[in-house]
Amino acid sequence: MSTADPREPDHDPSPAGGPPVRGHALRSSLTVELSELAALPGSPVPADFAAQPDLRRILDGERTSTWTIGGLGLVGFGRAANVVVTGEGRFTAARAWWDGLLGQLEIADPLARSATGPVAFGAFTFARASSASSGLVLPELVVGHDHDGAWVTLVSERNRLEPADVADAWRRLVPRVFPAGHVDELPAGSAPRQAEDEAAARSWCSAVSDGVELIREGHLQKLVLARAVSVHGRDRPLDIPRALRALARDYDTCWTYCVNVDPDRGPSAGRLFGATPERLVRVLDGTLHARVLAGTLDRAAAPGDQDGTLWARRKLLEDPKQRAEHEFAIASLLQSVAAYTREVRSSADPFVLELPNVWHLASDVAAELTPGADGTVPSALELVEAVHPTAAVCGTPTHAAAEAITQLEGMDRGLYAGPVGWLDSRHNGDFGIALRGGVQRTPALAQVYAGCGVVGASVPEEELAETRAKLRPVLGALGVAADGSAGGS
Numbered sequence: 001m002s003t004a005d006p007r008e009p010d011h012d013p014s015p016a017g018g019p020p021v022r023g024h025a026l027r028s029s030l031t032v033e034l035s036e037l038a039a040l041p042g043s044p045v046p047a048d049f050a051a052q053p054d055l056r057r058i059l060d061g062e063r064t065s066t067w068t069i070g071g072l073g074l075v076g077f078g079r080a081a082n083v084v085v086t087g088e089g090r091f092t093a094a095r096a097w098w099d100g101l102l103g104q105l106e107i108a109d110p111l112a113r114s115a116t117g118p119v120a121f122g123a124f125t126f127a128r129a130s131s132a133s134s135g136l137v138l139p140e141l142v143v144g145h146d147h148d149g150a151w152v153t154l155v156s157e158r159n160r161l162e163p164a165d166v167a168d169a170w171r172r173l174v175p176r177v178f179p180a181g182h183v184d185e186l187p188a189g190s191a192p193r194q195a196e197d198e199a200a201a202r203s204w205c206s207a208v209s210d211g212v213e214l215i216r217e218g219h220l221q222k223l224v225l226a227r228a229v230s231v232h233g234r235d236r237p238l239d240i241p242r243a244l245r246a247l248a249r250d251y252d253t254c255w256t257y258c259v260n261v262d263p264d265r266g267p268s269a270g271r272l273f274g275a276t277p278e279r280l281v282r283v284l285d286g287t288l289h290a291r292v293l294a295g296t297l298d299r300a301a302a303p304g305d306q307d308g309t310l311w312a313r314r315k316l317l318e319d320p321k322q323r324a325e326h327e328f329a330i331a332s333l334l335q336s337v338a339a340y341t342r343e344v345r346s347s348a349d350p351f352v353l354e355l356p357n358v359w360h361l362a363s364d365v366a367a368e369l370t371p372g373a374d375g376t377v378p379s380a381l382e383l384v385e386a387v388h389p390t391a392a393v394c395g396t397p398t399h400a401a402a403e404a405i406t407q408l409e410g411m412d413r414g415l416y417a418g419p420v421g422w423l424d425s426r427h428n429g430d431f432g433i434a435l436r437g438g439v440q441r442t443p444a445l446a447q448v449y450a451g452c453g454v455v456g457a458s459v460p461e462e463e464l465a466e467t468r469a470k471l472r473p474v475l476g477a478l479g480v481a482a483d484g485s486a487g488g489s
Protein backbone atom coordinates (compact mmCIF):
# COMPACT_ATOMS: atom_id res chain seq x y z
CA MET A 1 0.00 0.00 0.00
CA SER A 2 1.29 3.46 -0.80
CA THR A 3 0.22 6.99 -0.18
CA ALA A 4 1.12 10.35 -1.59
CA ASP A 5 -0.23 13.78 -0.89
CA PRO A 6 -2.69 14.66 -3.65
CA ARG A 7 -2.13 18.38 -2.97
CA GLU A 8 1.32 18.02 -4.42
CA PRO A 9 1.12 19.49 -7.95
CA ASP A 10 3.33 16.83 -9.52
CA HIS A 11 1.48 13.94 -7.92
CA ASP A 12 0.28 11.52 -10.53
CA PRO A 13 -1.34 8.13 -9.96
CA SER A 14 0.67 5.40 -11.59
CA PRO A 15 -0.95 4.21 -14.81
CA ALA A 16 0.14 0.65 -14.08
CA GLY A 17 -1.76 0.58 -10.77
CA GLY A 18 1.53 0.70 -8.85
CA PRO A 19 2.38 3.29 -6.24
CA PRO A 20 1.44 6.91 -6.91
CA VAL A 21 4.29 8.63 -8.69
CA ARG A 22 5.47 12.01 -7.57
CA GLY A 23 8.09 13.72 -9.64
CA HIS A 24 6.72 12.69 -13.03
CA ALA A 25 7.80 16.07 -14.42
CA LEU A 26 11.48 15.33 -13.79
CA ARG A 27 13.41 15.03 -17.00
CA SER A 28 17.15 14.99 -16.50
CA SER A 29 20.13 14.80 -14.22
CA LEU A 30 23.65 16.13 -14.55
CA THR A 31 26.68 15.07 -12.53
CA VAL A 32 29.79 17.25 -12.41
CA GLU A 33 33.03 16.93 -10.51
CA LEU A 34 33.15 19.23 -7.49
CA SER A 35 36.44 20.71 -8.70
CA GLU A 36 34.82 21.63 -12.02
CA LEU A 37 31.95 23.32 -10.20
CA ALA A 38 34.35 25.22 -7.92
CA ALA A 39 36.30 26.45 -10.97
CA LEU A 40 33.28 28.18 -12.58
CA PRO A 41 33.44 31.99 -12.48
CA GLY A 42 31.56 33.19 -9.37
CA SER A 43 31.14 29.61 -8.12
CA PRO A 44 29.29 29.24 -4.80
CA VAL A 45 31.58 26.31 -3.90
CA PRO A 46 34.40 27.52 -1.63
CA ALA A 47 37.81 26.57 -3.03
CA ASP A 48 38.89 25.11 0.31
CA PHE A 49 35.85 22.80 0.32
CA ALA A 50 36.66 21.63 -3.21
CA ALA A 51 40.20 20.90 -1.96
CA GLN A 52 38.96 19.17 1.21
CA PRO A 53 35.43 17.95 0.53
CA ASP A 54 34.79 16.41 3.92
CA LEU A 55 31.00 16.03 3.79
CA ARG A 56 30.67 16.72 7.50
CA ARG A 57 31.33 20.35 6.56
CA ILE A 58 27.97 20.64 4.77
CA LEU A 59 25.70 18.80 7.21
CA ASP A 60 23.16 21.55 7.67
CA GLY A 61 19.62 22.56 6.81
CA GLU A 62 16.17 21.29 7.49
CA ARG A 63 15.72 19.32 4.28
CA THR A 64 19.04 17.53 4.20
CA SER A 65 19.42 13.81 3.58
CA THR A 66 22.59 12.25 4.95
CA TRP A 67 24.69 9.12 4.61
CA THR A 68 28.29 9.81 5.60
CA ILE A 69 31.17 7.98 7.21
CA GLY A 70 34.44 9.72 8.07
CA GLY A 71 33.65 12.59 5.67
CA LEU A 72 32.83 10.29 2.71
CA GLY A 73 29.36 9.42 1.44
CA LEU A 74 26.40 11.45 0.23
CA VAL A 75 24.55 14.55 1.37
CA GLY A 76 21.30 15.49 -0.40
CA PHE A 77 19.52 18.85 -0.37
CA GLY A 78 15.90 19.61 -1.14
CA ARG A 79 13.42 17.21 -2.69
CA ALA A 80 12.90 16.59 -6.39
CA ALA A 81 10.56 13.63 -5.81
CA ASN A 82 9.56 11.13 -3.16
CA VAL A 83 7.34 8.14 -2.56
CA VAL A 84 5.70 7.06 0.68
CA VAL A 85 5.11 3.32 1.05
CA THR A 86 3.73 1.16 3.84
CA GLY A 87 3.01 -2.45 4.68
CA GLU A 88 4.41 -5.74 3.55
CA GLY A 89 4.91 -4.55 -0.05
CA ARG A 90 6.85 -1.45 0.98
CA PHE A 91 10.15 -2.57 -0.55
CA THR A 92 8.59 -3.75 -3.82
CA ALA A 93 6.55 -0.55 -4.15
CA ALA A 94 9.63 1.59 -3.53
CA ARG A 95 11.62 -0.36 -6.15
CA ALA A 96 8.88 0.01 -8.72
CA TRP A 97 8.72 3.75 -8.09
CA TRP A 98 12.50 4.14 -8.39
CA ASP A 99 12.72 2.08 -11.58
CA GLY A 100 9.86 4.10 -13.09
CA LEU A 101 11.49 7.38 -12.20
CA LEU A 102 14.87 6.34 -13.57
CA GLY A 103 13.17 5.28 -16.79
CA GLN A 104 12.01 8.84 -17.46
CA LEU A 105 15.34 10.55 -16.66
CA GLU A 106 17.94 11.56 -19.19
CA ILE A 107 21.07 10.88 -17.10
CA ALA A 108 24.30 12.74 -17.91
CA ASP A 109 26.95 11.21 -15.66
CA PRO A 110 30.49 11.20 -17.04
CA LEU A 111 31.82 9.72 -13.78
CA ALA A 112 29.62 6.60 -13.95
CA ARG A 113 30.67 5.00 -10.70
CA SER A 114 28.81 3.87 -7.60
CA ALA A 115 26.56 6.67 -6.22
CA THR A 116 27.24 9.14 -9.05
CA GLY A 117 24.14 10.11 -11.05
CA PRO A 118 20.72 10.23 -9.39
CA VAL A 119 20.46 8.68 -5.92
CA ALA A 120 17.47 8.17 -3.64
CA PHE A 121 17.72 8.11 0.14
CA GLY A 122 15.39 5.70 1.88
CA ALA A 123 14.20 4.35 5.20
CA PHE A 124 11.88 1.43 5.91
CA THR A 125 9.98 0.47 9.01
CA PHE A 126 11.20 -2.43 11.11
CA ALA A 127 7.79 -4.12 11.05
CA ARG A 128 5.51 -4.58 8.08
CA ALA A 129 2.51 -3.77 10.29
CA SER A 130 3.98 -0.47 11.51
CA SER A 131 1.76 2.58 11.21
CA ALA A 132 4.80 4.71 10.34
CA SER A 133 5.71 5.64 6.77
CA SER A 134 8.57 4.13 4.81
CA GLY A 135 9.78 5.64 1.57
CA LEU A 136 12.37 7.05 -0.77
CA VAL A 137 13.40 10.66 -1.35
CA LEU A 138 15.23 11.87 -4.43
CA PRO A 139 16.97 15.10 -3.40
CA GLU A 140 17.29 17.90 -5.92
CA LEU A 141 21.02 18.24 -5.33
CA VAL A 142 23.40 15.57 -4.02
CA VAL A 143 27.03 16.10 -3.06
CA GLY A 144 29.05 12.88 -3.05
CA HIS A 145 32.57 12.02 -1.98
CA ASP A 146 34.41 8.71 -2.29
CA HIS A 147 38.07 7.67 -2.39
CA ASP A 148 38.28 8.75 -6.05
CA GLY A 149 36.96 12.29 -5.57
CA ALA A 150 33.88 14.44 -5.04
CA TRP A 151 30.97 15.27 -7.30
CA VAL A 152 27.60 17.02 -7.41
CA THR A 153 24.43 15.75 -9.08
CA LEU A 154 21.42 17.91 -9.95
CA VAL A 155 18.01 16.47 -10.86
CA SER A 156 15.67 18.79 -12.73
CA GLU A 157 12.46 19.20 -14.65
CA ARG A 158 14.53 20.84 -17.39
CA ASN A 159 16.49 19.30 -20.22
CA ARG A 160 20.07 19.99 -21.26
CA LEU A 161 21.45 20.95 -17.87
CA GLU A 162 24.71 22.87 -17.69
CA PRO A 163 27.25 23.08 -14.85
CA ALA A 164 25.96 26.64 -14.26
CA ASP A 165 22.54 25.15 -13.36
CA VAL A 166 24.22 22.98 -10.75
CA ALA A 167 25.96 26.06 -9.34
CA ASP A 168 22.60 27.89 -9.16
CA ALA A 169 21.04 24.97 -7.29
CA TRP A 170 23.97 24.91 -4.85
CA ARG A 171 23.44 28.65 -4.19
CA ARG A 172 19.76 28.03 -3.47
CA LEU A 173 20.00 24.79 -1.50
CA VAL A 174 23.30 24.45 0.39
CA PRO A 175 22.98 26.59 3.52
CA ARG A 176 26.53 26.67 4.87
CA VAL A 177 30.00 25.21 4.52
CA PHE A 178 31.57 24.81 7.96
CA PRO A 179 35.30 24.78 8.71
CA ALA A 180 36.68 21.21 8.92
CA GLY A 181 36.05 19.56 12.30
CA HIS A 182 33.78 22.39 13.47
CA VAL A 183 30.76 21.67 15.64
CA ASP A 184 29.24 24.79 17.17
CA GLU A 185 28.72 25.01 20.93
CA LEU A 186 25.18 24.49 22.11
CA PRO A 187 23.56 27.65 23.46
CA ALA A 188 24.10 27.94 27.21
CA GLY A 189 21.26 26.96 29.55
CA SER A 190 18.02 25.08 29.02
CA ALA A 191 19.60 21.94 27.54
CA PRO A 192 17.10 19.41 26.16
CA ARG A 193 15.99 16.88 28.74
CA GLN A 194 15.24 13.20 28.49
CA ALA A 195 12.06 11.88 30.00
CA GLU A 196 13.22 8.52 31.28
CA ASP A 197 11.33 7.46 34.33
CA GLU A 198 12.05 4.62 36.70
CA ALA A 199 8.64 3.01 36.20
CA ALA A 200 9.21 2.70 32.43
CA ALA A 201 12.70 1.28 33.01
CA ARG A 202 11.32 -1.29 35.49
CA SER A 203 8.56 -2.37 33.15
CA TRP A 204 11.11 -2.81 30.32
CA CYS A 205 13.21 -5.00 32.64
CA SER A 206 10.17 -7.15 33.32
CA ALA A 207 9.62 -7.50 29.53
CA VAL A 208 13.23 -8.70 29.28
CA SER A 209 12.52 -11.25 32.06
CA ASP A 210 9.52 -12.48 30.09
CA GLY A 211 11.73 -12.75 27.00
CA VAL A 212 14.32 -14.77 28.91
CA GLU A 213 11.51 -17.03 30.09
CA LEU A 214 10.30 -17.61 26.50
CA ILE A 215 13.84 -18.57 25.55
CA ARG A 216 14.32 -20.89 28.53
CA GLU A 217 11.01 -22.57 27.72
CA GLY A 218 12.36 -23.24 24.22
CA HIS A 219 10.01 -20.99 22.22
CA LEU A 220 12.91 -18.89 20.94
CA GLN A 221 16.70 -18.87 20.88
CA LYS A 222 17.38 -15.13 20.72
CA LEU A 223 15.23 -12.03 21.01
CA VAL A 224 16.12 -8.35 20.63
CA LEU A 225 14.14 -6.04 22.90
CA ALA A 226 14.22 -2.27 22.63
CA ARG A 227 12.83 0.78 24.35
CA ALA A 228 12.23 4.43 23.47
CA VAL A 229 13.11 7.56 25.44
CA SER A 230 11.64 11.00 24.69
CA VAL A 231 13.88 14.05 24.38
CA HIS A 232 12.24 17.46 24.85
CA GLY A 233 13.86 20.65 23.64
CA ARG A 234 12.12 22.70 26.34
CA ASP A 235 12.08 26.30 25.08
CA ARG A 236 13.79 25.78 21.72
CA PRO A 237 13.69 23.34 18.79
CA LEU A 238 16.09 20.40 18.79
CA ASP A 239 19.07 21.15 16.54
CA ILE A 240 19.21 17.99 14.43
CA PRO A 241 21.79 19.24 11.86
CA ARG A 242 24.15 20.09 14.72
CA ALA A 243 23.53 16.67 16.28
CA LEU A 244 24.48 15.09 12.94
CA ARG A 245 27.70 17.12 12.75
CA ALA A 246 28.59 16.06 16.30
CA LEU A 247 27.84 12.38 15.61
CA ALA A 248 29.72 12.43 12.30
CA ARG A 249 32.76 13.96 13.99
CA ASP A 250 32.77 11.87 17.17
CA TYR A 251 31.59 8.54 15.70
CA ASP A 252 33.55 8.65 12.46
CA THR A 253 33.54 4.87 11.97
CA CYS A 254 29.73 4.86 12.06
CA TRP A 255 27.38 5.82 9.24
CA THR A 256 25.70 9.11 10.08
CA TYR A 257 22.22 9.06 8.57
CA CYS A 258 19.29 11.41 8.23
CA VAL A 259 16.23 11.16 6.02
CA ASN A 260 12.63 12.29 6.15
CA VAL A 261 10.62 9.85 4.07
CA ASP A 262 7.33 11.73 4.49
CA PRO A 263 8.41 15.35 4.02
CA ASP A 264 4.91 16.66 3.35
CA ARG A 265 4.27 16.41 7.07
CA GLY A 266 6.90 19.15 7.54
CA PRO A 267 10.69 19.04 7.79
CA SER A 268 10.82 17.85 11.39
CA ALA A 269 7.87 15.43 11.69
CA GLY A 270 9.18 11.94 11.11
CA ARG A 271 12.80 12.90 10.47
CA LEU A 272 15.01 9.88 11.17
CA PHE A 273 18.57 10.57 12.32
CA GLY A 274 21.51 8.92 14.05
CA ALA A 275 24.91 7.27 13.57
CA THR A 276 24.84 3.51 13.17
CA PRO A 277 27.79 1.13 13.47
CA GLU A 278 25.92 -1.64 11.62
CA ARG A 279 25.88 -2.00 7.82
CA LEU A 280 22.92 -4.13 6.78
CA VAL A 281 23.92 -4.55 3.16
CA ARG A 282 25.94 -2.72 0.57
CA VAL A 283 25.91 -3.58 -3.13
CA LEU A 284 28.99 -2.34 -4.93
CA ASP A 285 29.47 -3.37 -8.55
CA GLY A 286 28.20 -6.92 -8.12
CA THR A 287 29.61 -7.54 -4.64
CA LEU A 288 27.64 -7.62 -1.39
CA HIS A 289 29.14 -6.32 1.85
CA ALA A 290 27.71 -6.35 5.36
CA ARG A 291 28.93 -5.64 8.87
CA VAL A 292 27.14 -7.76 11.45
CA LEU A 293 27.22 -6.68 15.08
CA ALA A 294 25.94 -8.48 18.12
CA GLY A 295 27.59 -8.66 21.51
CA THR A 296 28.22 -5.42 23.41
CA LEU A 297 30.32 -4.09 26.31
CA ASP A 298 29.96 -0.64 27.83
CA ARG A 299 33.35 1.09 27.78
CA ALA A 300 32.43 2.91 30.99
CA ALA A 301 32.38 -0.50 32.71
CA ALA A 302 36.02 -1.30 31.88
CA PRO A 303 38.32 -1.61 34.91
CA GLY A 304 40.55 1.45 35.09
CA ASP A 305 43.69 -0.53 35.91
CA GLN A 306 43.78 -2.67 32.74
CA ASP A 307 44.30 -2.17 29.02
CA GLY A 308 40.70 -1.61 27.96
CA THR A 309 41.02 -3.13 24.49
CA LEU A 310 42.62 -6.32 25.80
CA TRP A 311 40.00 -6.57 28.53
CA ALA A 312 37.20 -6.11 25.97
CA ARG A 313 38.68 -8.73 23.66
CA ARG A 314 38.79 -11.27 26.44
CA LYS A 315 35.35 -10.43 27.77
CA LEU A 316 33.67 -10.49 24.37
CA LEU A 317 35.53 -13.23 22.53
CA GLU A 318 35.60 -15.66 25.47
CA ASP A 319 32.05 -15.17 26.70
CA PRO A 320 29.73 -17.93 25.40
CA LYS A 321 26.67 -15.66 25.84
CA GLN A 322 28.14 -12.91 23.66
CA ARG A 323 29.43 -15.42 21.11
CA ALA A 324 26.01 -17.10 20.92
CA GLU A 325 24.26 -13.74 20.31
CA HIS A 326 26.75 -13.04 17.55
CA GLU A 327 26.43 -16.46 15.93
CA PHE A 328 22.65 -16.06 15.61
CA ALA A 329 23.12 -12.72 13.85
CA ILE A 330 25.71 -14.08 11.40
CA ALA A 331 23.69 -17.21 10.68
CA SER A 332 20.56 -15.20 9.86
CA LEU A 333 22.43 -12.97 7.42
CA LEU A 334 24.22 -15.85 5.68
CA GLN A 335 21.01 -17.80 5.36
CA SER A 336 19.08 -14.92 3.84
CA VAL A 337 21.73 -14.02 1.25
CA ALA A 338 22.47 -17.63 0.25
CA ALA A 339 20.00 -17.60 -2.65
CA TYR A 340 21.59 -14.46 -4.15
CA THR A 341 25.29 -15.08 -3.71
CA ARG A 342 28.28 -17.29 -4.27
CA GLU A 343 31.76 -17.19 -2.76
CA VAL A 344 30.75 -15.86 0.65
CA ARG A 345 33.73 -14.57 2.64
CA SER A 346 33.59 -13.98 6.37
CA SER A 347 36.29 -14.52 8.95
CA ALA A 348 35.93 -17.58 11.20
CA ASP A 349 36.08 -15.41 14.33
CA PRO A 350 34.52 -12.00 14.90
CA PHE A 351 36.68 -8.98 15.68
CA VAL A 352 36.15 -6.37 18.39
CA LEU A 353 34.88 -3.04 17.05
CA GLU A 354 35.81 -0.14 19.27
CA LEU A 355 33.45 2.85 19.42
CA PRO A 356 33.76 5.79 21.82
CA ASN A 357 30.89 4.44 23.97
CA VAL A 358 30.92 0.63 23.55
CA TRP A 359 32.81 -2.35 22.17
CA HIS A 360 30.98 -4.73 19.84
CA LEU A 361 31.63 -8.17 18.48
CA ALA A 362 31.69 -7.58 14.73
CA SER A 363 32.01 -9.61 11.54
CA ASP A 364 32.47 -8.28 8.03
CA VAL A 365 30.89 -10.41 5.31
CA ALA A 366 31.50 -10.14 1.55
CA ALA A 367 30.00 -12.21 -1.25
CA GLU A 368 29.77 -12.20 -5.04
CA LEU A 369 26.20 -11.65 -6.23
CA THR A 370 24.89 -14.21 -8.69
CA PRO A 371 23.61 -12.61 -11.91
CA GLY A 372 20.07 -13.55 -12.96
CA ALA A 373 18.98 -14.83 -16.37
CA ASP A 374 19.14 -11.27 -17.77
CA GLY A 375 22.75 -10.92 -16.62
CA THR A 376 22.03 -8.29 -13.96
CA VAL A 377 22.66 -8.75 -10.26
CA PRO A 378 19.92 -8.11 -7.69
CA SER A 379 19.58 -4.48 -6.65
CA ALA A 380 20.53 -3.18 -3.22
CA LEU A 381 16.86 -2.79 -2.32
CA GLU A 382 16.06 -6.40 -3.26
CA LEU A 383 18.82 -7.54 -0.94
CA VAL A 384 17.67 -5.21 1.82
CA GLU A 385 14.27 -6.84 1.65
CA ALA A 386 15.82 -10.30 1.66
CA VAL A 387 18.00 -9.77 4.72
CA HIS A 388 15.76 -7.59 6.89
CA PRO A 389 15.25 -8.19 9.79
CA THR A 390 18.46 -9.94 10.82
CA ALA A 391 18.81 -11.59 14.20
CA ALA A 392 20.96 -8.59 15.25
CA VAL A 393 17.75 -6.57 15.71
CA CYS A 394 14.96 -9.20 15.72
CA GLY A 395 15.95 -12.67 16.93
CA THR A 396 15.90 -16.37 16.10
CA PRO A 397 13.73 -17.81 14.70
CA THR A 398 12.74 -14.59 12.94
CA HIS A 399 8.98 -14.94 12.88
CA ALA A 400 8.57 -16.04 16.49
CA ALA A 401 10.99 -13.33 17.63
CA ALA A 402 9.07 -10.64 15.69
CA GLU A 403 5.85 -11.74 17.40
CA ALA A 404 7.45 -11.72 20.82
CA ILE A 405 8.79 -8.20 20.13
CA THR A 406 5.30 -6.94 19.31
CA GLN A 407 3.90 -8.47 22.48
CA LEU A 408 6.67 -7.60 24.91
CA GLU A 409 7.84 -4.15 23.78
CA GLY A 410 4.37 -2.63 23.66
CA MET A 411 5.45 -0.02 21.10
CA ASP A 412 5.58 0.44 17.34
CA ARG A 413 9.29 0.52 16.48
CA GLY A 414 8.53 2.66 13.42
CA LEU A 415 11.77 3.29 11.51
CA TYR A 416 14.01 2.29 14.44
CA ALA A 417 16.00 -0.88 13.60
CA GLY A 418 14.78 -0.74 9.99
CA PRO A 419 16.96 -0.30 6.90
CA VAL A 420 18.23 3.24 6.13
CA GLY A 421 20.51 4.25 3.27
CA TRP A 422 20.57 5.04 -0.45
CA LEU A 423 20.24 3.55 -3.95
CA ASP A 424 21.74 4.66 -7.23
CA SER A 425 20.68 4.08 -10.83
CA ARG A 426 22.95 1.02 -11.31
CA HIS A 427 21.64 -1.37 -8.62
CA ASN A 428 24.28 -0.15 -6.16
CA GLY A 429 23.32 1.04 -2.73
CA ASP A 430 24.35 1.11 0.89
CA PHE A 431 21.96 0.45 3.79
CA GLY A 432 22.59 0.43 7.49
CA ILE A 433 20.32 -0.58 10.34
CA ALA A 434 18.74 2.54 11.87
CA LEU A 435 20.28 2.22 15.35
CA ARG A 436 21.83 4.72 17.79
CA GLY A 437 19.45 7.45 16.74
CA GLY A 438 15.87 8.52 16.80
CA VAL A 439 12.92 10.10 15.10
CA GLN A 440 11.97 13.73 15.47
CA ARG A 441 8.24 14.15 16.08
CA THR A 442 7.85 17.92 16.39
CA PRO A 443 10.46 20.71 16.29
CA ALA A 444 11.13 20.28 20.03
CA LEU A 445 10.44 16.56 20.54
CA ALA A 446 12.26 13.39 19.45
CA GLN A 447 12.18 9.77 20.48
CA VAL A 448 15.48 7.94 20.67
CA TYR A 449 15.77 4.16 20.80
CA ALA A 450 18.06 1.37 21.95
CA GLY A 451 17.76 -2.37 22.27
CA CYS A 452 19.75 -5.47 23.22
CA GLY A 453 20.03 -9.06 22.22
CA VAL A 454 18.46 -11.31 24.86
CA VAL A 455 19.43 -14.96 25.27
CA GLY A 456 18.78 -17.52 28.03
CA ALA A 457 21.62 -16.15 30.19
CA SER A 458 20.57 -12.48 30.00
CA VAL A 459 20.12 -10.40 33.16
CA PRO A 460 17.49 -7.63 32.75
CA GLU A 461 19.36 -4.93 34.73
CA GLU A 462 22.50 -5.54 32.66
CA GLU A 463 20.48 -5.19 29.46
CA LEU A 464 18.99 -1.93 30.76
CA ALA A 465 22.53 -0.64 31.41
CA GLU A 466 23.47 -1.67 27.87
CA THR A 467 20.60 0.36 26.40
CA ARG A 468 21.82 3.37 28.40
CA ALA A 469 25.32 2.96 26.96
CA LYS A 470 23.86 2.74 23.44
CA LEU A 471 21.74 5.87 23.98
CA ARG A 472 24.67 7.98 25.18
CA PRO A 473 25.92 9.12 21.72
CA VAL A 474 22.59 10.41 20.44
CA LEU A 475 21.64 11.99 23.76
CA GLY A 476 25.04 13.69 23.92
CA ALA A 477 24.73 14.94 20.33
CA LEU A 478 21.34 16.44 21.11
CA GLY A 479 22.86 18.23 24.09
CA VAL A 480 21.14 16.23 26.83
CA ALA A 481 23.46 16.18 29.87
CA ALA A 482 25.55 12.98 30.06
CA ASP A 483 23.90 11.74 33.26
CA GLY A 484 20.47 12.33 31.77
CA SER A 485 19.66 14.75 34.54
CA ALA A 486 19.55 17.94 32.49
CA GLY A 487 16.45 19.44 34.01
CA GLY A 488 15.26 16.12 35.46
CA SER A 489 12.52 14.03 33.97
Ligand SMILES: C=C(O[C@@H]1C=C(C(=O)O)C=C[C@H]1O)C(=O)O
Binds near residue numbers: 435436
Ligand atom coordinates in the same frame (compact mmCIF):
# COMPACT_ATOMS: atom_id res chain seq x y z
C1 LIG B 1 19.54 -3.22 18.93
C2 LIG B 1 20.64 -2.47 18.97
O1 LIG B 1 21.88 -2.93 18.69
C3 LIG B 1 22.06 -4.25 18.20
C4 LIG B 1 22.26 -5.20 19.30
C5 LIG B 1 23.53 -5.51 19.77
C6 LIG B 1 23.70 -6.41 20.97
O2 LIG B 1 22.71 -6.90 21.48
O3 LIG B 1 24.83 -6.62 21.41
C7 LIG B 1 24.66 -4.99 19.13
C8 LIG B 1 24.54 -4.27 17.99
C9 LIG B 1 23.26 -4.18 17.28
O4 LIG B 1 23.15 -5.23 16.38
C10 LIG B 1 20.57 -1.01 19.28
O5 LIG B 1 21.60 -0.35 19.25
O6 LIG B 1 19.47 -0.51 19.53
